[in-house]
Amino acid sequence: xxxxxxxxxxxxxxxxxxxxxxxxxxxxxxxxxxxxxxxxxxxxxxxxxxxxxxxxxxxxxxxxxxxxxxxxxxxxxxxxxxxxxxxxxxxxxxxxxxxxxxxxxxxxxxxxxxxxxxxxxxxxxxxxxxxxxxxxxxxxxxxxxxxxxxxxxxxxxxxxxxxxxxxxxxxxxxxxxxxxxxxxxxxxxxxxxxxxxxxxxxxxxxxxxxxxxxxxxxxxxxxxxxxxxxxxxxxxxxxxxxxxxxxxxxxxxxxxxxxxxxxxxxxxxxxxxxxxxxxxxxxxxxxxxxxxxxxxxxxxxxxxxxxxxxxxxxxxxxxxxxxxxxxxxxxxxxxxxxxxxxxxxxxxxxxxxxxxxxxxxxxxxxxxxxxxxxxxxxxxxxxxxxxxxxxxxxxxxxxxxxxxxxxxxxxxxxxxxxxxxxxxxxxxxxxxxxxxxxxxxxxxxxxxxxxx
Amino acid sequence: xxxxxxxxxxxxxxxxxxxxxxxxxxxxxxxxxxxxxxxxxxxxxxxxxxxxxxxxxxxxxxxxxxxxxxxxxxxxxxxxx
Numbered sequence: 213x214x215x216x217x218x219x220x221x222x223x224x225x226x227x228x229x230x231x232x233x234x235x236x237x238x239x240x241x242x243x244x245x246x247x248x249x250x251x252x253x254x255x256x257x258x259x260x261x262x263x264x265x266x267x268x269x270x271x272x273x274x275x276x277x278x279x280x281x282x283x284x285x286x287x288x289x290x291x292x293x294x295x296x297x298x299x300x301x302x303x304x305x306x307x308x309x310x311x312x313x314x315x316x317x318x319x320x321x322x323x324x325x326x327x328x329x330x331x332x333x334x335x336x337x338x339x340x341x342x343x344x345x346x347x348x349x350x351x352x353x354x355x356x357x358x359x360x361x362x363x364x365x366x367x368x369x370x371x372x373x374x375x376x377x378x379x380x381x382x383x384x385x386x387x388x389x390x391x392x393x394x395x396x397x398x399x400x401x402x403x404x405x406x407x408x409x410x411x412x413x414x415x416x417x418x419x420x421x422x423x424x425x426x427x428x429x430x431x432x433x434x435x436x437x438x439x440x441x442x443x444x445x446x447x448x449x450x451x452x453x454x455x456x457x458x459x460x461x462x463x464x465x466x467x468x469x470x471x472x473x474x475x476x477x478x479x480x481x482x483x484x485x486x487x488x489x490x491x492x493x494x495x496x497x498x499x500x501x502x503x504x505x506x507x508x509x510x511x512x513x514x515x516x517x518x519x520x521x522x523x524x525x526x527x528x529x530x531x532x533x534x535x536x537x538x539x540x541x542x543x544x545x546x547x548x549x550x551x552x553x554x555x556x557x558x559x560x561x562x563x564x565x566x567x568x569x570x571x572x573x574x575x576x577x578x579x580x581x582x583x584x585x586x587x588x589x590x591x592x593x594x595x596x597x598x599x600x601x602x603x604x605x606x607x608x609x610x611x612x613x614x615x616x617x618x619x620x621x622x623x624x625x626x627x628x629x630x631x632x633x634x635x636x637x638x639x640x641x642x643x644x645x646x647x648x649x650x651x652x653x654x655x656x657x658x659x660x661x662x663x664x
Numbered sequence: 665x666x667x668x669x670x671x672x673x674x675x676x677x678x679x680x681x682x683x684x685x686x687x688x689x690x691x692x693x694x695x696x697x698x699x700x701x702x703x704x705x706x707x708x709x710x711x712x713x714x715x716x717x718x719x720x721x722x723x724x725x726x727x728x729x730x731x732x733x734x735x736x737x738x739x740x741x742x743x744x745x
Binding site: 572573600601602603604605608630634639640644645 | 711719
């Protein structure tokens with residue numbers, strides 16, 4: 213028997229609470245896992261296999277994860293938007309010999325020995341559940357551009373930041389096949405409450421209505437998800453006790469606007485990555501985090517080298533998947549997050565990704581820092597900085613801007629916003645021009661889509 | 665407005681935005697002495713590209729890099745001719 217409990221065992225421990233995982237299309241009663249499964253007829257033959265999980269519906273994904281953890285050797289969590297070529301390469305890297313697919317569509321043409329359909333509602337288990345191994349969870353990294361790498365976690369590394377908690381009904385805007393969403397799924401499954409999920413292109417208005425009807429108390433999403441909530445009319449449908457932002461830099465503008473909309477809620481912005489795991493959560497309502505956290509010898513150790521935050525903890529991924537993959541950590545066990553931090557007084561601020569830097573005549577600009585200055589303007593809801601090629605300086609900073617409350621730009625808008633930027637930013641960081649847009653695209657992972 | 669007036673207008677506007685003091689704009693004023701730094705020029709060239717759809721400084725035609733305001737204007741006039 214493995215030392216750590218598996219998911220089915222965590223679900224069984226909390227039985228009798230009438231807990232469900234709900235999407236728009238399915239309601240999954242967790243107590244039924246005692247006697248039923250989404251993979252019923254196939255479960256025995258999936259034992260110790262490396263399984264690619266390719267389902268569209270998030271309730272099915274949740275059911276298959278509960279069924280497979282502690283039973284399959286590996287589970288590869290594939291986000292629903294992955295195209296065939298990416299699925300094939302993930303299956304190859306994970307040496308997959310089985311796949312689990314939606315029961316109501318045909319199996320994707322990936323060469324594996326066994327294709328098992330996942331069905332809801334759950335069907336009766338033929339033999340009682342047992343655990344046979346500690347499953348490797350294979351997750352894609354959440355880069356905002358470029359192909360994702362695959363990393364290996366275990367249930368133990370994934371649950372390192374999750375402590376026993378009182379009754380909490382969770383909801384998330386994330387897909388549970390991404391690290392941020394998976395954290396919420398695991399909190400819910402190991403806790404006492406229910407979980408409400410979205411997916412399949414459901415609008416933010418519909419999500420908020422369902423989450424409100426489910427009386428959720430705890431909810432998480434990226435700052436981009438939350439800006440969509442702030443821009444919708446349905447924000448008042450939920451009344452959470454706790455609100456969590458993660459996956460992108462939370463600036464004071466979004467934190468302040470959310471606290472104004474939900475005055476009762478405790479608001480935290482968490483810092484985590486698929487590679488480094490959950491690092492910390494900040495709940496003082498301000499962007500950044502206390503510099504003193506770098507010196508602490510808590511379960512998570514942090515240090516800054518070459519500008520970026522490095523993290524060592526047992527929540528970090530074990531390694532990258534693949535024969536020629538680079539090491540995930542340095543010789544001391546620290547994972548380089550690639551997130552650049554800047555110390556201002558007694559606080560550290562995230563200023564952007566090392567890979568996203570715009571080089572303006574040799575001066576390096578982090579798009580996120582410029583966006584924070586733009587977003588701080590009272591008329592701006594959200595912005596996205598991009599580089600424009602320049603024959604003089606190599607590149608120039610430009611930005612797309614969405615105004616608050618559907619306001620239309622007038623002749624003075626650009627001038628006023630840029631004038632405010634000039635008081636906060638050095639000249640090379642001030643956008644050379646703005647484009648006013650009505651909306652900004654968000655990736656399937658819930659992050660502001662950036663140009664590759 | 666003529667092309668040359670448009671360009672001089674944009675030069676003044678960029679300089680004002682960037683808090684630069686411009687020397688009097690004459691044809692033979694050296695660009696290096698104009699008061700504009702390379703960031704100002706980059707912004708100016710981007711703005712003129714938006715207006716004229718041309719970036720004569722970015723084209724690989726082997727054009728001589730302008731040294732004076734007059735040459736700078738002439739470069740755009742040539743590109744649009």
